[in-house]
Amino acid sequence: MKITGAEILWKSLIREGVDVVFGYPGGAIMPVYDVMLDYPVYHVLARHEQGAAHMADGYARASNKVGVALATSGPGATNLVTGIATAKMDSSPIVCITGQVASHLLGKDAFQEVDVTGITLPITKHNFLITRADEVSQVVQKAFHIARSGRPGPVVIDFCKNAQIEKIDFEIDQAPEKLSLPGYRTPKHAPELDLRKAAALIAKAEQPVILAGQGALMSKATEVLDLFATKTQTPVAMTLLGLGGLPSSHHLSLGMMGMHGEAYCNQAIQQADLLLAFGMRFDDRVTGNLRTYAPRARKIHVDIDPTEMGKNVDVDLTLMGDLKTVLEDLLPLIGGNDHEPWLSKIDEWKKETSERNIISWQDDGKLHAAQVIHALWEITAGDAIVATGVGQHQMWAAQYYPVEKPYRLITSGGAGTMGFGLPAAIGAWFACRNQEVWLVDGDGSFQMTQAELTTAFQEGANVKVAIINNGFLGMVRQWQEFFFDKRYASTRITGPDFVKLADAHGIPAQRITDPGNVSSAIEFARQTPGPVVLDFVVEMEESVFPMVPTGASLDEMIRRPLRTQPEQV
Amino acid sequence: MQQILFALVENQPGVLNRVASLFSRRKFNIESLNVGRTERSDISRMTIVCDNKTADASTVEANLYKLVNVIDVQDLTNQPSVVRDLALIKVKASQEQRSEIANLAAIFRAKIVDVAPESVVVEITGTEDKIESLIELLRPIGIEELVRTGQVAMMRGSSDGLRHIPGANGKQLDLSEK
Numbered sequence: 164m165k166i167t168g169a170e171i172l173w174k175s176l177i178r179e180g181v182d183v184v185f186g187y188p189g190g191a192i193m194p195v196y197d198v199m200l201d202y203p204v205y206h207v208l209a210r211h212e213q214g215a216a217h218m219a220d221g222y223a224r225a226s227n228k229v230g231v232a233l234a235t236s237g238p239g240a241t242n243l244v245t246g247i248a249t250a251k252m253d254s255s256p257i258v259c260i261t262g263q264v265a266s267h268l269l270g271k272d273a274f275q276e277v278d279v280t281g282i283t284l285p286i287t288k289h290n291f292l293i294t295r296a297d298e299v300s301q302v303v304q305k306a307f308h309i310a311r312s313g314r315p316g317p318v319v320i321d322f323c324k325n326a327q328i329e330k331i332d333f334e335i336d337q338a339p340e341k342l343s344l345p346g347y348r349t350p351k352h353a354p355e356l357d358l359r360k361a362a363a364l365i366a367k368a369e370q371p372v373i374l375a376g377q378g379a380l381m382s383k384a385t386e387v388l389d390l391f392a393t394k395t396q397t398p399v400a401m402t403l404l405g406l407g408g409l410p411s412s413h414h415l416s417l418g419m420m421g422m423h424g425e426a427y428c429n430q431a432i433q434q435a436d437l438l439l440a441f442g443m444r445f446d447d448r449v450t451g452n453l454r455t456y457a458p459r460a461r462k463i464h465v466d467i468d469p470t471e472m473g474k475n476v477d478v479d480l481t482l483m484g485d486l487k488t489v490l491e492d493l494l495p496l497i498g499g500n501d502h503e504p505w506l507s508k509i510d511e512w513k514k515e516t517s518e519r520n521i522i523s524w525q526d527d528g529k530l531h532a533a534q535v536i537h538a539l540w541e542i543t544a545g546d547a548i549v550a551t552g553v554g555q556h557q558m559w560a561a562q563y564y565p566v567e568k569p570y571r572l573i574t575s576g577g578a579g580t581m582g583f584g585l586p587a588a589i590g591a592w593f594a595c596r597n598q599e600v601w602l603v604d605g606d607g608s609f610q611m612t613q614a615e616l617t618t619a620f621q622e623g624a625n626v627k628v629a630i631i632n633n634g635f636l637g638m639v640r641q642w643q644e645f646f647f648d649k650r651y652a653s654t655r656i657t658g659p660d661f662v663k664l665a666d667a668h669g670i671p672a673q674r675i676t677d678p679g680n681v682s683s684a685i686e687f688a689r690q691t692p693g694p695v696v697l698d699f700v701v702e703m704e705e706s707v708f709p710m711v712p713t714g715a716s717l718d719e720m721i722r723r724p725l726r727t728q729p730e731q732v
Numbered sequence: 733m734q735q736i737l738f739a740l741v742e743n744q745p746g747v748l749n750r751v752a753s754l755f756s757r758r759k760f761n762i763e764s765l766n767v768g769r770t771e772r773s774d775i776s777r778m779t780i781v782c783d784n785k786t787a788d789a790s791t792v793e794a795n796l797y798k799l800v801n802v803i804d805v806q807d808l809t810n811q812p813s814v815v816r817d818l819a820l821i822k823v824k825a826s827q828e829q830r831s832e833i834a835n836l837a838a839i840f841r842a843k844i845v846d847v848a849p850e851s852v853v854v855e856i857t858g859t860e861d862k863i864e865s866l867i868e869l870l871r872p873i874g875i876e877e878l879v880r881t882g883q884v885a886m887m888r889g890s891s892d893g894l895r896h897i898p899g900a901n902g903k904q905l906d907l908s909e910k
């Protein structure tokens with residue numbers, strides 16, 4: 164039977180297990196939208212293509228499946244770019260399908276023509292241009308395979324309009340077709356000799372630390388990571404995106420490392436004699452000054468991506484492979500250990516940190532962001548999916564909403580994309596509809612993509628929004644305070660009345676200015692179905708501590724002020 | 733130090749763009765890049781000459797390996813290999829100068845492939861050093877135009893060049909996921 168390229172697209176997407184897509188229609192993608200009505204796929208209409216890309220990303224991160232975004236040619240496609248770059252930096256598997264002008268018009272500057280494969284080349288794992296209907300099935304299958312395998316990442320399919328409407332004889336084969344990808348290989352096992360060398364280094368270590376990154380989540384290695392850490396009694400520090408790799412309540416968890424990591428975590432890394440980097444890439448935000456980074460430590464780097472080996476930090480041993488497989492191969496080769504002196508040393512540091520912790524402060528009648536997020540954590544029993552924007556609130560969420568399980572913290576790490584939170588939360592809700600989903604956002608980040616509140620309303624997305632509203636672009640303000648003599652250039656930001664904004668949608672909302680009302684507001688949001696907006700008007704000029712200034716050593720942190728009595732920051 | 737690598741890539745539109753974009757993004761300094769067909773119509777071969785100051789061969793290889801269309805990468809630096817460059821040199825030549833140029837060309841086993849009233853075109857194939865030497869000798873006579881292919885290289889005998897990333901390329905290890 165003859166069917167169109169657009170129909171083949173939907174058949175191919177359904178074969179990949181797609182049941183929800185996020186997008187925005189337009190001229191060059193209309194044939195795809197037209198036949199969509201005939202297929203069991205739910206379409207979420209974003210208010211901007213960037214939102215659609217972040218939704219697909221949030222969906223992917225919460226479900227560990229591939230998220231799909233759809234857009235038209237030209238501006239539709241270019242609006243996806245920030246979302247694609249965000250997914251690339253955080254290795255998030257999304258497939259973006261863009262309409263394109265008919266292939267005979269390519270290169271002619273036709274209406275809404277943009278060189279999409281050219282523009283997205285450096286920010287995708289791979290991209291495709293489809294000019295004929297008979298390419299569709301293979302390309303979709305390749306795109307999904309590439310997006311989710313190896314080191315995952317975004318893939319763009321640019322789909323010419325003539326190929327969408329071209330009719331060909333086609334019968335979909337439910338079994339995967341044989342893919343011709345001669346240059347695409349995903350390493351699995353590390354060489355045995357390297358495993359033995361690693362085991363020898365691990366056996367000798369007295370002060371080891373595991374650095375777990377997002378690779379632990381992406382390769383589904385969290386259970387074997389727990390086994391490995393427990394068997395060797397090795398404490399585990401996590402990157403922002405690695406949070407959830409080990410439960411935060413685990414006695415070996417050091418929480419988040421890096422610029423805003425807890426002091427004991429960074430101290431442990433600096434004092435370590437062996438660093439086991441598992442699926443992380445030594446980003447500048449986690450190493451501090453590279454010259455003084457973990458000076459005594461031998462370093463073993465396990466990663467699936469060969470370009471990460473030695474890219475930022477010289478390592479003693481590299482194990483290239485899939486983290487889960489490598490750890491499973493490594494487990495039988497290593498003996499148990501208790502590392503008693505090392506763990507008690509870390510416990511001492513932990514005690515000293517908890518004295519400085521803001522959540523142990525007494526109520527001073529003021530609303531502190533950290534306390535709001537801590538209350539949210541307590542009331543939701545730490546079990547919600549939490550999406551964030553980028554900035555102070557993001558770091559506070561990482562610090563004060565410790566996660567127990569993987570795929571629960573949805574946040575833009577590498578790219579640091581403000582405005583990521585709201586659409587990502589909507590995407591996460593579509594992936595996990597029975598989960599409680601919270602957005603912890605800043606007033607600045609929220610305003611970047613607040614149009615998606617309308618999407619949440621239209622979809623009835625059960626996303627609870629907690630705006631940490633300090634009237635500042637707080638992270639930049641904090642840097643201005645510390646490093647630019649408090650010259651607050653363009654960081655004071657006035658928002659709309661967020662309660663009225665919600666009200667304009669018919670979305671229930673509350674403004675909270677009094678610490679006494681935090682819990683009841685959170686309970687109100689939890690008990691109200693559909694989206695709810697809570698506007699927490701917090702102290703304006705609070706900073707995120709601890710903080711490693713750029714260029715400083717990882718253990719040269721600006722610490723939280725040490726005090727038991729509350730006072731004005 | 734100069735490094736020579738070659739990459740076998742799928743013969744598809746845009747692959748050269750992907751490689752060039754990668755090099756520019758990673759700030760690899762390329763001295764020359766040559767692309768051409770191979771014994772198989774579906775595979776092209778790129779010869780890449782780059783400096784090891786910006787990136788060593790294993791880094792270049794690892795990055796190329798991440799491109800989906802790149803099938804194999806081998807490092808020929810300091811390996812038993814044949815390396816050749818081809819140059820066409822248009823030299824200003826009056827009638828009297830022609831024999832002088834012909835003599836020089838003969839010494840270098842170069843050929844005069846075009847003669848015009850005011851100039852000749854010399855074709856030379858060889859290693860970079862050899863070509864540089866001829867260019868230096870022709871320069872005082874007056875070079876009007878010069879074009880070079882960039883180096884191409886091939887291993888001698890049946891051995892392969894170096895592969896730095898274990899199992900990343902080639903056939904020696906089966907690491908496919910499925």
